[in-house]
Amino acid sequence: MNVRGQLNPSCVDAVYKSSRMPQYSGNPLIEALPEALEPAEALAAFSTAPAYSPEQCQWKISERVQMLKTLSGFMVPLERHIALASELDSMLRNGYVGRAPATPEYAERRQAIYAERMNGADFAEDQYFTPGHQLSLLLMGLSGMGKTRFLKRWAAQYPSVIYHQETHVYQIPVLHIELPANGESVTGLCNAIFRAIDKLIPGSNYVEQYAIRGRPTVEMLILRVETVLHLHCVGMLICDEVQNLTNAGKSKQRLMTELVSMSNILSLPLIFIGTNKTEMLFGLDFRQTRRVSGFGGQHWDRLEEGCVLDDGRVLSEWRDFAEYLWQFQWTRKPTPLTEELLSTLYWCCQGVIDTCIKMFAATQARAILYGSEEITKELLLDVYKADFQLMHPMLEALRKNDLNALARFADIKPPALSVIVDSVQRRAQSLKTSALTVTKGTPGFVNLVASAVHATGFPLEDSMKAAHEVVSEGKAKNLVAATAAAVQTLTPHASPKRAGGSGRKKVAIQEQDFSDRPDDLRRYLQYSERSGQNVLGVLEKAGVVRPIQELLAI
Numbered sequence: 227m228n229v230r231g232q233l234n235p236s237c238v239d240a241v242y243k244s245s246r247m248p249q250y251s252g253n254p255l256i257e258a259l260p261e262a263l264e265p266a267e268a269l270a271a272f273s274t275a276p277a278y279s280p281e282q283c284q285w286k287i288s289e290r291v292q293m294l295k296t297l298s299g300f301m302v303p304l305e306r307h308i309a310l311a312s313e314l315d316s317m318l319r320n321g322y323v324g325r326a327p328a329t330p331e332y333a334e335r336r337q338a339i340y341a342e343r344m345n346g347a348d349f350a351e352d353q354y355f356t357p358g359h360q361l362s363l364l365l366m367g368l369s370g371m372g373k374t375r376f377l378k379r380w381a382a383q384y385p386s387v388i389y390h391q392e393t394h395v396y397q398i399p400v401l402h403i404e405l406p407a408n409g410e411s412v413t414g415l416c417n418a419i420f421r422a423i424d425k426l427i428p429g430s431n432y433v434e435q436y437a438i439r440g441r442p443t444v445e446m447l448i449l450r451v452e453t454v455l456h457l458h459c460v461g462m463l464i465c466d467e468v469q470n471l472t473n474a475g476k477s478k479q480r481l482m483t484e485l486v487s488m489s490n491i492l493s494l495p496l497i498f499i500g501t502n503k504t505e506m507l508f509g510l511d512f513r514q515t516r517r518v519s520g521f522g523g524q525h526w527d528r529l530e531e532g533c534v535l536d537d538g539r540v541l542s543e544w545r546d547f548a549e550y551l552w553q554f555q556w557t558r559k560p561t562p563l564t565e566e567l568l569s570t571l572y573w574c575c576q577g578v579i580d581t582c583i584k585m586f587a588a589t590q591a592r593a594i595l596y597g598s599e600e601i602t603k604e605l606l607l608d609v610y611k612a613d614f615q616l617m618h619p620m621l622e623a624l625r626k627n628d629l630n631a632l633a634r635f636a637d638i639k640p641p642a643l644s645v646i647v648d649s650v651q652r653r654a655q656s657l658k659t660s661a662l663t664v665t666k667g668t669p670g671f672v673n674l675v676a677s678a679v680h681a682t683g684f685p686l687e688d689s690m691k692a693a694h695e696v697v698s699e700g701k702a703k704n705l706v707a708a709t710a711a712a713v714q715t716l717t718p719h720a721s722p723k724r725a726g727g728s729g730r731k732k733v734a735i736q737e738q739d740f741s742d743r744p745d746d747l748r749r750y751l752q753y754s755e756r757s758g759q760n761v762l763g764v765l766e767k768a769g770v771v772r773p774i775q776e777l778l779a780i
Contacts, residue, residue: 236385236387237385237387237388237396239389239391240254240388240390240391242258243261250319253322254326254390254392255459255461258388258397259318259384259399263311263383265308268311268312269303271383272301272307272311272380273303276296276299276300276554278293278553282556283555283558284558290557291594291595291647294556294587294591294594294643294647295643297554297586297643298583298643298644300554300583301375302551304529304547305543306526307376310365310376310380310524313363313522317361317363318399318400318495321361321494321495322459325459325492325493327390327459362486362489362495362496362497363496363498363523364504364522364523364524365524366500366501366502366504366523366525366526367501368502368526368528369501369580370578370579370581371578372580373499373526377464377497381399381402381464385399386398395458396426396427396428396458396459398458398459399461401419401426401460401463401464403415403419403464404418404465404467405418405466405470406470407470411444411480411481412444412448412481412484413444415481415484416450417437419451419454419455419463420436420451423460432450436450436451436454448484448488451488452491452492455488455492456492460494461494462494462495462496463494463496463497465485467500469500472503502632528577528578529542529544529547529577529578530542530544530577531544531545532544532545544572544577545568548563548572548582549563551586552586555590555601557590557593557599557600557601558600559599560600566603570603571606573625574607574614575621578621581614581617583643584643585606587643587647588647588650589606591646591647591650592654595650595651596654609650613646613649666702666708671697672690672693675696675697675702675705675708676690676693678705678709679692679693679716689712692712692713692715696708696711696712696715
């Protein structure tokens with residue numbers, strides 16, 4: 227392996243294939259890229275599914291639960307994916323037109339980066355910007371619709387870095403950065419770009435060299451970022467989580483202006499990915515910027531249940547998606563996808579792709595771990611209530627099509643699929659080992675009862691005797707009932723009150739008020755000894771401890 231491969235295995239040597247397109251012909255940056263995918267090829271390339279076979283349904287429980295987690299990478303290309311893939315490929319290639327290294331245009335553009343910044347000019351009307359050529363695109367929609375996953379999947383068809391030996395140029399076709407949650411300023415954006423490039427280019431250290439050393443001003447940072455982007459022939463910059471800019475205060479306008487300026491001077495396509503919250507950011511503050519930069523936009527809404535055609539067929543991306551997903555069942559009793567189940571699943575996830583996948587996996591996990599081994603309507607609804615509570619406000623807003631409520635819940639999304647499956651697994655294991663399910667058939671049942679009774683404060687010998695008595699009499703169905711019965715046999719019953727002073731004195735003691743020093747446990751012990759009552763009963767009546775039945779059932 228060459229040195230470049232050792233430093234970065236994703237860096238490849240350029241291999242050129244001549245293009246018949248006149249505007250692309252002879253441009254090494256374009257001719258080193260893989261050919262654009264045809265629609266049928268894109269369907270196969272962007273489809274990701276688990277390595278499933280029916281015999282896996284007979285595997286051990288632990289193995290099947292592990293297979294459920296492989297659904298986290300599930301993706302079935304829809305019409306929107308194929309259309310966007312074609313548009314992105316066109317943007318990438320057109321962005322490289324006029325940017326070939328060792329050409330007059332390349333040198334002029336590099337000189338312009340320096341000259342324009344030195345003169346303090348605005349790039350919004352840059353001479354290199356070609357009207358009508360779309361440089362940027364906004365992809366907006368609900369969290370969980372697969373925007374980021376698809377962009378990463380699309381970008382994976384290109385090498386991370388291409389080395390051009392003749393010109394000694396390291397080309398980065400697609401650079402993906404994520405805007406920080408606190409909406410950091412222009413400085414934060416520049417540092418994010420430097421860090422991303424440092425991970426890709428062998429031996430580079432732009433963060434130290436350009437962002438830290440010498441404490442550069444914001445203007446210097448911007449100039450250096452533009453220079454590095456141009457030097458490494460970055461073909462497309464993807465800015466993810468762009469809704470975070472709403473947290474940036476006044477600095478968001480400058481940050482957006484600088485991004486658009488970079489796009490124009492470098493002929494660098496920009497892709498912004500964000501939730502519906504992004505609409506306010508772009509629709510109000512950056513109308514002028516959007517007109518100048520050639521923005522396009524796509525909105526990825528939830529999947530709709532579909533419409534019925536004249537011939538009775540149902541046209542529905544939702545149905546197509548759900549039917550394909552439904553094949554991946556690891557339960558012992560695979561369930562056909564009925565209309566009732568399809569309708570219930572849609573009610574639970576409202577056509578949000580990520581939620582649908584996690585709901586399907588979590589329901590299977592419940593069926594496998596709890597022993598029912600089949601998916602039912604009731605089980606889907608139980609999983610929705612137990613495992614997706616965080617999603618309820620957003621999903622309810624989707625059912626009502628309440629746009630104001632949706633704006634408040636724009637960024638809500640469930641935990642990762644593995645987290646949900648692990649949570650179901652922990653609850654199932656907890657149930658199997660709880661006191662309610664430990665019965666007299668459990669090995670060592672008498673000892674378990676005795677230990678539980680002894681833990682409440684009774685002597686071990688008395689606890690063991692009471693445990694044997696309760697179990698031999700058949701009073702106990704489980705550990706909770708057995709312990710409660712044993713404690714009751716050891717708790718002295720109140721004797722009838724006798725006439726005279728002693729009876730009145732005991733009543734006075736029983737009605738004693740501990741509110742002046744409720745945390746002094748010694749007083750409860752003293753009261754227990756003087757009144758003849760079990761100390762546990764005294765503590766329960768005072769509200770200091772919970773009843774033993776409740777504690778054992780936890």
